[in-house]
Amino acid sequence: MRPIEALLEIARDEGVTRIFGNPGTTELPLMDALVEAPDLHYVLGLQEASVVAMADGYARATRRTSMVSLHVAAGVANGLIGMLNALRSRTPMVVVAGQQDRRHLVQDPMLSGDLVGLASAATKSAVEVQHARDLPVVLRRAFALAARAPAGPVLVSVPMDLLEEDCDVAVPARSPVTGPGAADVADAAALLAAADRPVVVAGDGVGRAGAVAELVAVAERLGAAVHHQPMNDGIDFPTSHPLYAGMLPPRNAVIRETLAAHDAVLIAGCRAFMPHHYTPGPAVPDGLPIVQVDEDAAEIGRNFAVRHGLVGDLPGTLRALAAALDGRVPSAPERIERLGAAHARVRAETEERARAAYGPAPMDPAAAAHAVAAGLPDGAVVVEEAITAGLRLRAVLRQDRPGSYVHTVGGGLGWGTGAAVGTRMGGGRPVVAVLGDGCAMFGVQGLWSAARYRVPVAFVVMNNGEYRTLKETLDEGGGASAEHGRYIGMDLAPPALDWQAAARLFGIASVRAGSAGGLAEAVASVRDLEAPLLIEAPVAGHAPSPGDRPPGSR
Template sequence: MAGRRLLAHDPAPGSRRLRLQHRGCAREPAGGRLTHPRRPTDQDRAGQSWKERAVTTLTGATVLVRQLLAEGVEHVFGNPGTTEQAFVREVARTPELTYVLGLQESIAAGAADGYARAAGRPAFLQLHAAAGVGNALGMLYSAQVGRAPMVVYCGEPATTLSELEPILYGRPASMAKEFVKCAVRVDDVAQLATLTRRAFKIAAEAPTGVVMLSVPQNVLDDTVEIDDEAGFFASSRIDVRTVPAAEVVEDLAWRLLTAQRPVLLCGDGVARSGAADAVVALAEQIGAPIFDVSSSELTVPSTTPLFQGGLNMLSDRSITRDLDPFDVLVGLGASFFPLINVSGAALIRSDQQFVQIDPDGWELGKNRPADRLIRADIPGTLRLIGAAIDRVAGPDFGTTAAARTADVVSARQERDKRFVAALEGRGARGAGMTPLELASVLAEVLPPEVILVDESVSMTGTVQQVVPRTIPGSVLRARGGGLGQGMPTAIGAHLGSGGRRVVAVVGDGASMYTVQSLWTAARHGVPVVFVICNNGSYHILKKNMQYYQNGAPAEETLPYDLMPAIDMVALAAGFGVEGEVVDSADALRKSLGAALERPGPSLIDARVSTPE
């Protein structure tokens, strides 16, 4: 057999003669085969040995595809190469699977990320050898930061050639280990189904994440005999939802009952766990404001009266300022204090209480100690806390909570007014719409069910504040800090959501990282509207430089302007996508409305001025 010493009972090179069972395997001493302990049947008693029953002989490629079907996979995202030929051929022969082709691995990885986020279950991504992993690492990093459940299969040259260091030789599993939850190489066809099943289990376990399987070419070509095929290919899932002990729940309830100004700080763990209703119910019960914290998805409906918008978790000065009014801080499913701007501010005062609830133990107390750290299911825990408050709250607590609620709602209204006034009061540089005008058109035109993918970068704060989103899963923002996520994420989001329309609002600089996504959208007829916010620059870097220079503007000689100008409409046409340039709110309103009616993808090159 290729890649290992032949055993006496091997029928032929390239064939792994094993009888694999999905449980209870025991090795037969004489023949060395894996068999399944069992009771005699009527056939046995009639003289026919169970060992003489027909078994199914499958190639490794077929084993992999059969396991994908058992896991409920419908889409394979990838960019194929020679080391994956057997797998790609098997996918093409399997009508239940659709191969979503990206012109480069980062496109496929970004689309798989979007699929996982929209579907809430593991996506499957195929990469081509070590070079392909290198191309995809940026997207894998973003997916892992966002805890996207994903299984990655990477091909590599046959192990029989490893001593020759053939073309594309490398160790892709080792390359990816810094960017994924788990990475292993499959060395034998007999391991393939089990390790694939395990990969899906690990990817779906909280904290969810990316799992990589590196599979040499000869493993896909080798064959294996499987007895009881229907029972062998099955999925494994674990329900990991847990809640804290009763005394912990009572302690949390008491902290909130005695708080003067509690606050709920929500991250993506709220969205992943479906905790929006539980968060809003607790906030209304105790009269607490709700803030987004480093969130890339919709934590609660943005029209919720107690919702106050997002907090900047990257600067200790802004954290200290924004959290100063509150005495009990409840962190829910968020990454706290991933600072990039540090001045030495205290973050949280000694007289403030900080509590974290998260199923992801890594995030608990990671950057700062807390008064209480609870690794538990967020919605289940919040419901228990609410019930405990109901049991022990005094007769005046409802009046106190109602008064706090009125104050929070009033603060939200004042906050919104100040935000809009600040934008309107700024001067503008260059022709085109202001960011506020563009966001206002989105707010007016987008139906509630449309998924908004936001990688507008320097405009994200404006879009988040102005464009209302109310349906779970209707917002997917870029995360992790890397650019290029928006366009491929939009494709995957459409496929993973069961066909919801998607509008991707992407900065012109960010779009250039993955502009080939247009071709994938055209090839597969994905009805995404790509709105390119074109201000002709890396405006976010200009803003960051100004902050770094204590308010002094960025020098004109810095490499932050995109000149010569990029013709987005011509690029779109080259990839088979209809495009249009707009430079006013009225033109955007008309173009966006028409694009949402088209059956396929569209691009709108929206010319945007930059605030002074």
């Protein structure tokens, strides 16, 4: 479906029968397409203030979201008073504004301007679409946001050349959003109970809401595999549970491949999927039936269509869902046994590989991560900001107690040191901070506070002397860096970072782990700490020889 066809199809699906506007050159693709859309009536106004006012009155009379078409910066400026009125009166309205052709926007052509900047103060949201493939998703979001309490106008700026692109775009289905009423929960439960291969995605909202036990009950009644959301910030499902299948990687292609093996999915408390590295295509396979449960109505159907969207208190909603599923899936115990055996095999293989890599420093990254996990005393909290080492750590950690794992998906480096100090101050459990050396350099000043207040945290610095995640990303792309084994601006040596010297600077005791076994012993000592300890863990770096490329690269 062409972009302009997708625009009209979504308008129809959202209940639009009239489009209010005053056309100009940037609206010509729309005006031309309306010739073959007799069900969509164009209501002409001779000035944009009148156009928006008509749409305001129409929306109030019909109790439906109205649609407006405005022309470039001048049209948006003329319509601002109407949008401001609609915002104050909480009138649901989607304003599609034509922007100049992107191919010469850099030259500041006539009629162009900052449409988003102009409209931001008079709308709930204003956004400009940059890619044709994003237009359907942005429009769906606009209609959902315009109608969501408190209702109001939402502006979508659409460059005229985007509507004329000769490309095929997919139109996501409209996602129903309801409260967790009995009928809604019953319908969602029926969909999940009918699935042969259900799967659950546990989002960080579950942990924040204290709803882990409730999600476990739902998963066990279904006999469904459970994944943590990509780069989860906490424990949202017990990682030693037989149904736990690990974290979804933050790449759409891998998420899509994983979910494609299932015929229904429950997504609970998850903020979309927040991919990190770009891969083509959506995160969710086409047509996969989805039940989404969240406390934030904005998350329902944000990036993918759902069959049932339940908005409300997560513990209560999940309890109701578990009750509705009770006894509905007779095969659940068999599924748990089967999945548990498969997950146990994967875990055993991961453990075996990590233990086989044990040796003296500089340590294999997987062995170092395993040593940290093996050394953790009961009840310890892991605060992790280690990027590549952190991914390996997630694969071997077995934590069931909520609050045992602390991470930030925000991506602002230097967080880990201070977060570990605050975590220990706020609770009595032992705290181990696992930090990449690059991350630790961004927040090294936090060690001073740990020393001043004698906060008993073990700071484990994974010292590989490089920004390894950047090198691995370049390797995947198969560019010149991977070809020549040379990476610009990604090495922290020479001079090498001396973390024991850094500890002395701040008055903190330190130890250098000489082997994976020594690292496990050092981590275990956190149970007896009365003051901070820095543990330097020398880890092998990433230095491929010229021509050494990862599988699948070119």
